[in-house]
Amino acid sequence: QFPRECVTPQVLRSATCCPSPTGLANDECGVRTGRGRCMPVVVDWRPHGPQYPHDGRDDRERWPLRFFNRTCQCNTKFSGYNCGRCRYGFTGVNCDQRISVVRRNIMQMSPEEKRAFVNALDRAKRTVHPDLVICTRRYQELFGLDGNTVQCENITVYNFFVWTHYYSVGKTYMGPGQQSFGGVDFSHEGPGFLTWHRFHLLQLERDIQDMLGNPTFALPYWNFAIGGNECDICTDELLGARSSFDMDSISSNSVFSQWRVICEDVEEYEMQGTICNSTEGGPIRRNPGGNVARPMVQKLPENQDVIDCLELNNFDTPPYYSTSTWSFRNTIEGYSTPQGKYDPVVRSLHNLAHLFLNGTGGQTHVSPNDPIFVLLHSFTDAIFDEWLRRHRPGAVFYPKENAPIGHNWLYNMVPFWPPVTNAEMFVSAPDSLGYTYEVQWPTRPYTVSEIITIAIVVVVLVVMVVGGVTSCFVRVYGSREGLEPLLGEHYRHYSEDDHKFHYAA
Numbered sequence: 001q002f003p004r005e006c007v008t009p010q011v012l013r014s015a016t017c018c019p020s021p022t023g024l025a026n027d028e029c030g031v032r033t034g035r036g037r038c039m040p041v042v043v044d045w046r047p048h049g050p051q052y053p054h055d056g057r058d059d060r061e062r063w064p065l066r067f068f069n070r071t072c073q074c075n076t077k078f079s080g081y082n083c084g085r086c087r088y089g090f091t092g093v094n095c096d097q098r099i100s101v102v103r104r105n106i107m108q109m110s111p112e113e114k115r116a117f118v119n120a121l122d123r124a125k126r127t128v129h130p131d132l133v134i135c136t137r138r139y140q141e142l143f144g145l146d147g148n149t150v151q152c153e154n155i156t157v158y159n160f161f162v163w164t165h166y167y168s169v170g171k172t173y174m175g176p177g178q179q180s181f182g183g184v185d186f187s188h189e190g191p192g193f194l195t196w197h198r199f200h201l202l203q204l205e206r207d208i209q210d211m212l213g214n215p216t217f218a219l220p221y222w223n224f225a226i227g228g229n230e231c232d233i234c235t236d237e238l239l240g241a242r243s244s245f246d247m248d249s250i251s252s253n254s255v256f257s258q259w260r261v262i263c264e265d266v267e268e269y270e271m272q273g274t275i276c277n278s279t280e281g282g283p284i285r286r287n288p289g290g291n292v293a294r295p296m297v298q299k300l301p302e303n304q305d306v307i308d309c310l311e312l313n314n315f316d317t318p319p320y321y322s323t324s325t326w327s328f329r330n331t332i333e334g335y336s337t338p339q340g341k342y343d344p345v346v347r348s349l350h351n352l353a354h355l356f357l358n359g360t361g362g363q364t365h366v367s368p369n370d371p372i373f374v375l376l377h378s379f380t381d382a383i384f385d386e387w388l389r390r391h392r393p394g395a396v397f398y399p400k401e402n403a404p405i406g407h408n409w410l411y412n413m414v415p416f417w418p419p420v421t422n423a424e425m426f427v428s429a430p431d432s433l434g435y436t437y438e439v440q441w442p443t444r445p446y447t448v449s450e451i452i453t454i455a456i457v458v459v460v461l462v463v464m465v466v467g468g469v470t471s472c473f474v475r476v477y478g479s480r481e482g483l484e485p486l487l488g489e490h491y492r493h494y495s496e497d498d499h500k501f502h503y504a505a
């Protein structure tokens with residue numbers, strides 16, 4: 001969540017995190033090379049919804065002010081915690097060359113591409129993040145007893161991806177012996193769900209590009225809307241088949257059977273007021289479609305569900321929560337029927353895909369430990385991008401205030417660094433973020449009333465055309481007989497002399 005340079009006691013106490021771009025000494029935020037400047041952090045001050053009634057209890061309020069109040073603000077072409085890189089969609093030394101990557105259906109990739117993706121994930125699970133570290137104590141307890149140490153540590157690129165998700169969903173610690181407060185979620189059950197997960201993926205994609213030294217690397221997606229109770233990507237070539245010995249485990253032929261999860265011990269974090277660290281625990285659990293206790297989540301979403309949710313016109317609706325009705329966001333997130341009606345017992349689309357996995361991937365505090373999370377969210381993001389393309393909403397569609405805490409338009413998404421707002425991710429990905437999805441969106445079949453309307457229009461058109469042709473036909477051919485006597489008038493005249501018609505030659 002914070003750059004390694006910024007988690008020393010002195011820098012934390014200064015509340016200023018403005019490092020120099022790598023290689024340039026004493027040039028905070030690249031100010032001398034015109035890249036950026038060290039500026040006060042801007043946070044959202046508008047009211048949030050009633051779900052979180054506390055104030056000052058949680059380090060994530062007005063993120064990231066509890067930790068830093070000055071950060072790098074980069075000029076348009078640059079980005080990053082020290083303005084050392086190009087903004088999304090641009091590359092080159094001067095960041096003026098456009099670049100775009102294509103996210104594709106993992107089922108349609110070649111065997112080599114599939115292998116390269118699996119290898120990239122596995123390498124990310126083992127590679128220490130080059131510039132970001134995690135802090136594993138609340139601010140109050142962040143500094144060691146001597147005041148000269150800070151409880152922050154290294155973490156691998158993939159585990160960092162898991163950790164940021166965990167940090168965004170955790171409960172608020174209310175003090176020793178007290179129940180933690182669960183009415184918060186900085187990345188789900190609100191309009192920020194789509195923008196938050198979009199940035200989450202973008203950050204992982206970038207980190208993997210950097211790790212591989214390959215700026216064309218793109219995350220693939222899993223089209224989970226295939227119905228039925230089979231997980232088509234759960235093969236040893238892709239995300240791991242089911243183990244033949246244990247219904248809940250991944251086959252030992254898959255590298256993912258070797259992965260170990262982090263952030264398992266939520267009860268401990270909630271009781272002690274601690275924060276998950278980079279320590280790995282048990283293996284990934286997964287039993288696709290096997291939740292016997294909950295038959296509702298034994299089947300994946302249907303293709304029609306995607307078609308239906310894309311028709312919703314409102315991005316989100318009051319109270320901008322998991323109870324919203326006719327909200328595109330709440331529907332794709334999966335708390336409504338695919339047609340948009342809120343129903344507390346329903347789980348659809350994104351939520352259904354999570355719960356279908358029935359294991360690590362179905363519990364919010366640990367779900368990204370199962371790498372299916374990446375593909376599931378990449379498809380969710382593809383649907384979001386298609387909705388943006390079809391509806392071309394003005395910013396007015398996204399609530400500026402009264403969304404649950406963390407979800408207002410200008411709230412800095414927790415716990416990303418440098419600060420990035422929901423607003424910045426509410427844009428067309430191909431136009432502004434440097435990636436596109438290769439998807440064939442299914443078109444909705446016509447409804448009965450549409451078929452009737454089309455039939456009526458066709459009949460009317462046919463009648464008009466036939467009528468028109470017939471009348472022309474009659475005029476051209478039928479009038480020959482009618483006109484001939486008239487034309488003949490010029491060639492004949494009536495003679496009073498002999499009381500006869502005389503015809504001209």
Ligand SMILES: O=C(O)c1cc2cc(O)c(O)cc2[nH]1
Pocket residue numbers: 188347351352354355361362363364365367368
């Ligand atoms: O119960 C749900 O609806 C549910 C579980 C779950 C897990 C997860 O990681 C999510 O991102 C969402 C989610 N919803």
Ligand SMILES: [Cu+2]
Pocket residue numbers: 350354367377
């Ligand atoms: Cu999710």
